[in-house]
Structure formats: structure tokens, C-alpha cells
Amino acid sequence: xxxxxxxxxxxxxxxxxxxxxxxxxxxxxxxxxxxxxxxxxxxxxxxxxxxxxxxxxxxxxxxxxxxxxxxxxxxxxxxxxxxxxxxxxxxxxxxxxxxxxxxxxxxxxxxxxxxxxxxxxxxxxxxxxxxxxxxxxxxxxxxxxxxxxxxxxxxxxxxxxxxxxxxxxxxxxxxxxxxxxxxxxxxxxxxxxxxxxxxxxxxxxxxxxxxxxxxxxxxxxxxxxxxxxxxxxxxxxxxxxxxxxxxxxxxxxxxxxxxxxxxxxxxxxxxxxxxxxxxxxxxxxxxxxxxxxxxxxxxxxxxxx
Amino acid sequence: xxxxxxxxxxxxxxxxxxxxxxxxxxxxxxxxxxxxxxxxxxxxxxxxxxxxxxxxxxxxxxxxxxxxxxxxxxxxxxxxxxxxxxxxxxxxxxxxxxxxxxxxxxxxxxxxx
Numbered sequence: 514x515x516x517x518x519x520x521x522x523x524x525x526x527x528x529x530x531x532x533x534x535x536x537x538x539x540x541x542x543x544x545x546x547x548x549x550x551x552x553x554x555x556x557x558x559x560x561x562x563x564x565x566x567x568x569x570x571x572x573x574x575x576x577x578x579x580x581x582x583x584x585x586x587x588x589x590x591x592x593x594x595x596x597x598x599x600x601x602x603x604x605x606x607x608x609x610x611x612x613x614x615x616x617x618x619x620x621x622x623x624x625x626x627x628x629x630x631x632x633x634x635x636x637x638x639x640x641x642x643x644x645x646x647x648x649x650x651x652x653x654x655x656x657x658x659x660x661x662x663x664x665x666x667x668x669x670x671x672x673x674x675x676x677x678x679x680x681x682x683x684x685x686x687x688x689x690x691x692x693x694x695x696x697x698x699x700x701x702x703x704x705x706x707x708x709x710x711x712x713x714x715x716x717x718x719x720x721x722x723x724x725x726x727x728x729x730x731x732x733x734x735x736x737x738x739x740x741x742x743x744x745x746x747x748x749x750x751x752x753x754x755x756x757x758x759x760x761x762x763x764x765x766x767x768x769x770x771x772x773x774x775x776x777x778x779x780x781x782x783x784x785x786x787x788x789x790x791x792x793x794x795x796x797x798x799x800x801x802x803x804x805x806x807x808x809x810x811x812x813x814x815x816x817x818x
Numbered sequence: 819x820x821x822x823x824x825x826x827x828x829x830x831x832x833x834x835x836x837x838x839x840x841x842x843x844x845x846x847x848x849x850x851x852x853x854x855x856x857x858x859x860x861x862x863x864x865x866x867x868x869x870x871x872x873x874x875x876x877x878x879x880x881x882x883x884x885x886x887x888x889x890x891x892x893x894x895x896x897x898x899x900x901x902x903x904x905x906x907x908x909x910x911x912x913x914x915x916x917x918x919x920x921x922x923x924x925x926x927x928x929x930x931x
Contacts (some may be wrong), residue, residue, distance in 0.1 A: 761858035761871055768869055775867035779851060782862040782869065786853040 517560035525552040531567035532574075535559060538733040539674065539683050540625075542617060543571035548591070551577055551609045558610075558688045558709050558722055561730040573620050577609050595620050604715075611712050611720050614690060618671055621685070622772045628683065629781045630772040631673030635682055635739075637666040641813050642682055642737040644673050644792070645745050646770040652747030652799075655695040658723050659802040660809070662703035667729040668737065677780040680787035681736040686729050688722035696721045702802055741812055742767060742794040751800040753808050763794035840929040842894065842918055843887035850880060850926060863926060870924060875909060878902060879917055883927055891915050 516524065516535070527533045532545035533555070544555065565571075576594040580603045590603035593616040600619065604612040622630055633646035634657035647653040654670040661667035668684040675682060688709070691699055696711060696719065707724040742763055758766065767785050768774050774781045795812055799805035844850070849864040859877040861870045872880070875898065882897045883889065889897070895914040899906060921927045 759857035760855035761860055764853070764855065764860050765869065765871055774869075778867050779862060779864050782851065782853070782860075786860070789853075789855070 514563060515560065516556060516562050516564055519556070521553055521556050524556045525549045527567065528552045528555070532576075534565045534567055534569055534571045536563040536565055536733075537617075537685070537687065539628075539685065540572040540621065541565060541570070542573040542575060543567070544575050544577065544613065546577035546609070548577060548579065548606075548609055550607075551613070554610045554709055555613075557707070558724050560724065561727040573617070573624075575613065575616065575620075577613055579606060608712055608715050610709070610722070611690070611715050611717075614688065614722065617687075621672065625674065626773050626776050627677070629673075629675040629677060629774065629777055629784045631675060631767065632671070632770050632772060633673040634670045635668035635673050635684070635737075636660040637668060637737050638664070638813060640737075641740045642668070643741045643743055643809065643813075644682070644739050644767075644788070645743055646673065646767055647745050648770070651745055652695075653745050654689055654691060655698060656745055656747070656802065656805055658689040658691060658695075658699050658706075659702055659806060661689070661723075661726055661729065662699075662706050663806055666732065666737075667725050673739075675784050675788065676736065677777070677784050680739070680784045680791065682739055683736050684729070684733050686725050686733050688724055691721050691723055693718045698802070699723060739788055739792050742788065742792045743809065743812065744794070744796045745805070746796060746798040748798055748800055751798060753800065753804040754798045755808050755812065756796045756798075758794035758796055760789050760794070763792075764789045766794075839890070839931055840918075841888045841890055841931070842883050842922075842927050842929055844880075844884050845925060845928040848926070850884075852877060861926070863924070866925070868924075870926070875902065876917055876921065879914065880921065880926060891918055894918065 528545055529547045532543045534541055534543040574596050578592045578594055580590040580592045589606035591606045591609045591612060592599055592603045593601050593612050631646055633644050634653040636643055636657050645653045645656060657670040670689040672685045673682055674685050709722045711719060711721045713719045744766060764785055797808055847865055851862045851864060853860045859872045861872050878898055878901050879894060882894055891914055892911060895911045898914060922929055
């Protein structure tokens with residue numbers, strides 16, 4: 514049963530009571546909150562996600578709670594509570610959705626150590642999956658959103674979840690967090706895409722979330738084999754260039770990009786080696802999304818040959 | 819994570835002991851695993867989880883020390899030349915001594931007298 518099949522009022526009631534256990538492969542996250550506006554935003558952005566019985570097992574239990582006590586004097590705020598722990602200072606109440614999204618990312622990066630977690634976007638086309646490893650600000654979320662709106666299968670804008678035994682990539686399909694100028698860029702690039710409310714003045718600037726394509730959500734349990742590693746390098750106003758990266762250099766760039774490489778240890782080293790051996794690696798410098806998409810088509814064409 | 823490429827030619831300050839007096843081995847509990855690529859050899863220090871990019875000379879030196887713990891620099895030098903099929907003019911003993919100290923800096927090998 515999908516979230517979108519419930520009426521908004523039902524979602525509000527579920528969140529305020531036992532919670533809504535969202536199936537976001539490879540995890541299930543239960544969300545509870547009395548905040549009606551958050552329920553409505555979840556209803557819109559997670560429309561195509563399945564949920565399970567509220568009393569079913571969930572890997573992560575999250576509550577988004579209005580803060581009581583002295584903090585109320587600092588303005589209305591919201592607290593992120595995961596499994597009874599509050600790892601962050603409260604956010605302004607109206608930033609509940611960005612806080613939920615960041616908090617869930619934080620939990621995943623701190624707990625999913627049965628896999629190698631790469632900081633990267635992942636998208637696939639015609640059976641060819643591409644990793645886009647990059648640190649914040651390099652444009653990987655915007656690029657992956659653009660690909661998602663261009664017929665590519667979207668797997669993640671933030672995480673490459675790599676199985677340690679065979680280096681297959683597990684999707685982690687979530688709303689794409691667009692920041693600052695990227696919001697208008699995506700509105701222009703894909704006017705048909707659904708973008709949720711805009712949150713100005715968050716800790717990461719202005720943020721809005723793009724709803725992932727329904728087909729990508731539906732295939733959330735289908736792992737893929739990576740065939741290319743593309744290090745995106747967005748340079749406003751620059752032309753497009755593609756440069757091959759030798760394997761050992763790609764290894765170091767990829768391993769250095771992981772959240773938990775040192776934590777996982779030797780299995781992570783082996784997984785990175787498997788990825789590098791099975792993929793071609795490139796640096797893609799681009800100044801606009803259409804040019805980047807065309808360059809990626811060329812890279813995939815090269816793979817096919 | 820650290821990464822190093824052993825292609826430099828700089829030399830360390832003189833050591834307390836002459837290189838011929840120092841025997842080299844892999845530290846106790848240490849295990850280094852390798853992945854060989856066209857543009858270099860990536861080594862993983864399984865003890866501390868660090869990763870290093872080595873050239874073939876460094877990787878061969880490590881392999882020699884692992885296979886024959888306790889060798890001194892001249893002996894390692896001789897085996898390196900044999901393994902790589904090059905003469906002493908290509909890799910002087912001083913360069914191997916420098917390399918050994920760099921590997922020691924990374925805790926990949928340890929010296930004892």
C-alpha cells in the first residue's frame with residue numbers, strides 16, 4: 514500500500530499516533546510526529562512509497578517533536594529523536610522536513626556498516642549504472658535530479674550503498690535535496706517535476722525537495738551493477754570536458770569519498786577494488802545540465818562499445 | 819586515509835644507526851593487502867585501515883620484507899634489483915634506504931638492530 518493511497522487526514526492521524534513505517538529500501542523507517550504540516554509534506558514527497566503496518570519492525574524509529582521547555586522561548590522548534598536519542602540541536606519548527614531528511618541521512622551514514630557507503634549519487638540507464646562520487650557543492654544532487662527527469666533510473670542523490678560481497682549497488686531512493694540556485698535550475702529544466710515547499714534560511718541555505726520518479730521508487734529493491742564512475746565537477750559557465758581517470762587514482766578518489774571505509778576495513782577495500790575493476794572512471798567537468806547529460810550519453814556509448 | 823607515491827628523490831637526515839645495521843620486518847599484527855592496477859599498486863594496511871598508493875619498487879620491497887623478515891637494506895636492495903631485473907644504476911642503495919624509511923614512516927615496516 515502506498516502513502517499516496519491514504520488521505521492526507523489519515524497520514525496526519527497515523528503520524529500522530531503509532532507512526533508511519535516507510536519502506537525506503539534497504540531500510541524501513543518509522544516516523545511519528547504530531548506536526549500536521551509535516552504529515553502533508555511527507556504525503557506529497559513520499560507519495561509512491563510503500564508503508565508497512567505501524568507495529569511492524571522498523572530499522573529506525575524517528576520522532577519529529579515540537580520542543581517543550583525553555584527552548585520554546587527561542588521560538589517554535591522541532592527536535593529530531595532517533596530511537597530515543599536526540600543527536601542534534603533543535604531546528605526551527607518550519608524546518609521539520611529538511612531536518613527529517615538530514616537526520617535520516619545521518620542515521621544511515623552512522624549505522625549501515627554492513628555495506629560500504631559512498632558519498633555519491635547513482636543513476637542508471639539501459640542497465641548501465643553510473644556512480645557520481647562527490648562531496649557537497651559539486652552538483653551531484655542537481656545532476657542526478659536532472660537525469661531522473663530525463664528517463665534515467667534514479668537510485669540516490671546522496672549514497673552509493675555497496676554490497677561488500679559482490680559490489681552491487683543498492684538503491685536508496687529518496688526525495689532529492691535541491692539547494693539554492695539548483696531549485697530554479699530544476700524548475701526550468703523539468704517543469705513537470707514535483708518540487709515540495711521551499712525552505713529558506715536553513716543551515717544549508719535555501720532547500721527544496723524533488724519527488725523521485727515513481728518507477729525509480731517502485732524498483733527500490735532492485736540492485737544494479739555499476740559500469741561507470743563519473744566524478745562530477747560543476748563549473749558555472751564552463752564548457753564540458755571528459756577526462757579518463759586511471760584505475761589506481763580512481764580507487765583513491767572513491768575510497769576517500771566513502772563515509773565508512775575505515776570502519777568497514779578490508780571488505781571495503783575489496784569492494785572498492787571490485788568497483789574500480791568493473792567500471793571505467795571519468796572526471797566530467799560541465800557548466801550546464803543538458804551538456805552533462807549529453808556527455809554521459811557519450812560515456813555510456815563508450816561502455817557499450 | 820593517507821596516500822603516498824614513492825617516486826621522490828629527497829633524502830632524510832642521517833639516521834642514528836647506519837642502514838646496514840638495521841633489520842627490517844613487518845610489524846607484529848600488521849597485514850598489508852594489495853590490489854595491482856596499471857597505474858600503481860594500492861596497499862591496504864589492515865591493522866589501521868589506511869590506504870596507500872605505491873609504485874612497483876615499494877610494493878616489491880614490502881613483499882621481500884614480508885617473505886624474508888630481518889633483512890638489512892643491502893640485502894633488500896640486491897633482491898629488489900633481481901626481482902625488477904634492473905641494475906644498481908637504476909635503483910641505488912641510497913634510494914632503497916630512503917624508501918625503507920618512508921615505509922617505516924607509514925608503519926608498514928619496522929626496523930630493529
